[in-house]
Amino acid sequence: MGQSLDVLSTCDGAAATEGPKATRPRGANPPAGNASATWDEDVVAVCSALEEGVTTVVASANRGGARISDEVLLNHELLQYARQGNLRGVSEALDKGAWTETRRPLVMKPQKPENARKSGLDDTVNLGMTPIMFASQKGSLDCVKRLIQARAEVNAVEEDGWSALxxxxxxGQLQVCKSLLNARADAELKNIDDHTPFDVAEDAHFNLSLRSLLQA
Structure with a gap:
């Protein structure tokens, strides 16, 4: 049985309401001449994408009186907890059967690999971030380790080719990078801008430390 749509919350915990939110694609450059544009805008954009998914589904389902399945809600919770760096929430969601590779479950139907093969699909669409990507961005080492323990795919990428690493x-999350590398994350994986994880590191000292992890 699904939960009523009225009680779904967005990234910041606020109740979902109708109305689209502006988003900026992952990896997009900030507007020219805007000196105040920072990486924080990308984080907001990701959160907005999740919120927009909640909003769209809530608006549509409320009109039709539909309910969201427990599986979809559980996957959505896992994404939210991973984004918050909430280890207890991540662990509980995983223990209940949440899928480690879920991406925006309120927008698209979860498509696990075995189901994709049966339906003739070659692979899951890389739209949106997986829980381990959110946890890595947050810098939550404990959540990353828990997701790795649950066999999360460390080399999964989102639509712009960004991996958890x-x-x-x-x-600048060195310990998270170390954990991912120990789990066989690909340090040479390139995003759509042809950048490896080393290339996107903004601090030179951090970059050297990251490279030293590969030589240890």
Whole structure:
């Protein structure tokens, strides 16, 4: 049985309401001449994408009186907890059967690999971030380790080719990077801008530290 749509919350915990939110694609450059544009805008854009998904589904389902399945809600919770760096929430969601590779479950139907093969699809659409990407961006080492323990795909990429290691490197999260590398994350994986995780690291000292992890 699904939960009523009225109680769904967005990234910041606020109740979902109708109305689109402006988003900026991952990896897009800030507007020219806007000196105040920062990486924080990308984080907001990601959150907005999740909120927009909640909003769209809530608006549509409320009109039709539909309910969201427990599976979809559970996957949505896993994404939210991973984004918050909430280890307890991530663990509980995983223990209940949440899928480690879920992406925007309120917008698209979850498509696990075995189901994709049966339906003739070659692969899951790389639209949106997976829980381990969110946890890596947040810098939550405990959540990343828990997701790795649950066999999360460390080399999964989103639509702009960013992996969990890209996100962790961009945010200067060295211990998270170490954990991902130990789990066989690909340090040479390139995004659509042809950038590896080393390339997106903004601090030179951090970049050297990250490279030293590969030589250890």
């Amino acid at each position: 890209h996100f962790a490197s961009k945010e």
